[in-house]
Amino acid sequence: MPLEPNERSGQPIAKFESMLKTDDIYFFDAEDFQDIIHHYLNNGKIALAKKAIKIGLQQHTDSVELKLLSIEVMVFENNLEQAEAMLDELQLIDSSNEEIFIQRANIYSKKDNHEAAVSLLHHALNLTEDSFDIHSLLGMEYLFMDKFEEAKNNFMKCVSFDEQDYSSLYNVIYCFEFLEDYDGAILYLNDYLERNPYSEVAWHQLGKMYFPKKLYKEALVAFDFAIISDDSFIGAYFEKGKVLEKLGRYEEAIENYDITISMEDPTSYAYLRIGRCYEKLNKDEEAKSYYYRTVHEDPLLDKGWLAITGYYFRQKNYDKALHYINKAINIDGENAKYWKKCARIHSVLKNNDEAYYAYQQAVELGNYEFDTWFHWADVAVQNLDVHAAIQILTQGQEFYPQTCEMQYKMAGYYLLISDYPRAQYRLINALKIDADKLHLFKDEFPQFYNTEWVTNIIEEVKKASR
Template structure:
């Protein structure tokens, strides 16, 4: 029983706290100590719980329940060996106490011995009158083992014994999603809703499953039922807005997102979607207003900064796009998407050195997309750095071997640096991979095409 200062039964707790202040030891029966300890543990006040356990065991040294509380705290503090020793002693006294097996499983789980933890919990299951929590614990152990079918089964057993255990329901959905069993998830949720038709959580989850299956009209209906079940369910309004966007019903989506601002403090996600809907409706001033509110609300949300940047790029206002992407980089200089946009904008403005810096930084941060390598190589060529371009493309080849676009560029670059044999070697490779990309030489290295050896090679490939 959890105690509260607002309940009539808070006398033992008040008495205990008064005792701590005066250092005058008072007597409590063992059940009162259990309630006091449970209260402190549920409040996260471990130091006070430890004091209560110590005093409780001094007054009731044979109390198994108080010793189990001591085990729980020892496990919390990662003192697994003394916790295990105490449990073994308790097991000798009470071999049919399910809580001993539960705490034993807790220790085994912390030691990453999840299989043995499951064995201990199944033993507890045989002894327990209320199995709901144990089913949930077994499900979690199977999750640790990535055995999602078994985990799902035990979370379902948990939900069977307690229809309103929504944490079990969320875990079931997690298993379905990981196993990509969307149809099975929909079937299960519909069955669950037959027994619990006003469960807003289940309707919300059903809507998400329909959304993932692109059944948008069914998803919309499910989110509507979630809202009927709880008209202040913020998540349902957000998800309904996403569905309406997919259906291109932007005005209605906007209403959903705007309503969430009345229910709670604005979320960066809602502000971003409001901006997007305004942009789709051609309301550009309102769109940029909400995009800016998004990054003000959450400066670390990269989608907000990228939305602003793309907005100005669409308006062909590259200077403003550059201004905002620089602001984003100042906040998070390790965001690869920011550097990619930084490079593209500078490229548009013909600021080649800055564009090359952007692509180089993107590569350093792990953006190994083919176009990043190719664009950087082309810029290095324009900057008069063919050797650096070659080095860049040889690195790209490690990720994209036998790529014609890389080979044609290497051919032209080696020819440009007076290494004709290497140029011919890469041209032969390029032609064998894809003859259609010959236009790369025409655009970037037109002089090379006039050389007799190159002409002969191209004629032979026709």
Template structure:
């Protein structure tokens, strides 16, 4: 009885997995072990790949490729010194093996020694049968060094070896973009398209370059050519929709985005953009419907939650806006954009303690805008938390030194805390930095503003010199 070819090909794998379930030990040749290990690596089963490598080396202790698999796994697990030691042993026996140089370079790259990694990869080129693979690795090392000219050169060599290497093509265009060479990128893509006129990826990249250059009509034409080349190319429909939005052709943009919904599972990006287009067209009901679908599709997409929240904010429906932003915070409590809106909405609702908490979380998450520090300070003043307000302003002053708005607030707070010497110091600082902001004393600290000593200091500073 003959087994079907695919069953025959899977026999070593089935045999190996059967062996793992028993105490039996079966023999495999080294190539069979290589196939088994490769299968597990491709399917992300690292523990099984390690078992296969261990058993393989027990049966074939001199097998170079099995040793290289072990080294590759050690590098993956960041056991760099052990891997390097094994490579040194292997190098003595295998000085013409490209993989030895590649894995050595991999270790150096992990240690951020990209220049030495490149030197080793250039040596690997002398022994490899697959130059394109090594060119790609050299290109990536130059990318790590942000040497985009050299990176571009090596990725171009990859594409010369294989015109369908779209990963190399994307990297080439990325290098052009990093160098700000959009027109040069278009010229390169046009040369490529002269040889490959129906390459949807190249047309898509041409469109993106024109979009960055704000030449929306040419971008639109390029995306249309990408769609002609492959009418199921979702990326081209999405980019075309973005261009149509910029041209304020919202109905056509909706049509382009909607096509993607029928080609594959709906993307949250397409649902969000359709909602935005409907909002621009004044169709509030459909806008809200698509925003809701967006967050149902991807609850982690902050732009979806922000779109719904802002939808209600614009209409001054603060309770609804608060409801949605609280749902968003429940899903991702580390998102600074959520907390900024949470603070602003609670401020509008006169929930001052909640608003202060929102601004505090915003600062804790690294949003150090001056307005955030000042608004939180003003809320703390309103809540009678004067010492907390002072601490808040001292932190703000580290980021915004010699700032009059901070100094006048500190002056008022120290007067409230009956620390007049400190108060006068900050009042004079504020007047020196920008006297126009002395109105802060009048508006936030009216009782302080009435003090004759304060009025004298302000008047003295404002008195024109003879």
């Protein structure tokens, strides 16, 4: 039943929505309109907010607050020129209204001029004692500018105003984490927990800060307290499972991942972690089952396909391993480690051309690991392209200049193409770096090891080092 126009209702939103369904026009205080508009904006109902603004301005044509809400919607919808024009008009009327400068700051932020936005927000701070929202906006602007220390300080002020503002608390910890100041984060969270001992969010974040410091027992205690504070906190069970994995307590880790699955729809990540636990327990069939559940739940999770690849590689079923690593590459073709795994599988299958290409892709995508250069060079030699192998190791040597392994291998490769001066140079370098690893050369190039030429070089280096 529609409310009477003159009824003093404690539910302006219900009254407003009732009005929209009728031809009646109800009168609202400007403050009521502000409450109605904020309600719709907070719930993402922009069209209803705009209706309320329109009717509100019809009833209260001079309301600066309603005009500012109209500007807020304009900024949200990227009608920036129109918003700036209205702000110019309002500033002539009320130059000390901090909300005018906040909206101007929002406009500059939209234009990626974050320095100007920060300047305006600082000006707004000088105009009001209610600074909570402004510090929150400043924190975000500093994040955009990668000024994490300044962002952290502003979010800390938000938390000091309202310790239940978990959004700001998360942002504080994010800044600590980006700055890799885990000790600072731990100190801050422990101080926070002194005042809020049952904050599951803070316990959860504290556990996550202990984790990169490898303080696994302390992390476990923190996650346990998070669960005590809220036994339905799925994130705490999941993180606790990860800690238990690190401690080698795989059965317990599985139990915690299972709890997350029982509480909510199963996630591919939970299945993947369970599969890895079974793999560590040497229960390959169970591991395989959960890996398949992973990709069934999320076919685009490349790590799931990689896990299946690893399973079949360990089973020496290289054809299936190749099939599944290609699925991972199809999802993330920019992942160097996937290309390296692909190259390894092709190499085992003697698909030398494909292996060579895959190693090349891995290096081009930034995988400069020591064994990548070695295996790529080996593939080139198997393709009877020793010159390419030498070039590969020459590149690799730039990253590992003081490793004898590359020098011994390059000496052997130069001997394969009868380039004795360069072979001598590499062999002498290798012996000077580590003569005790001469067996590497002997094992890989036995056809050269016992030759008089090599024996003489070895003896010369030994004499020189005495």
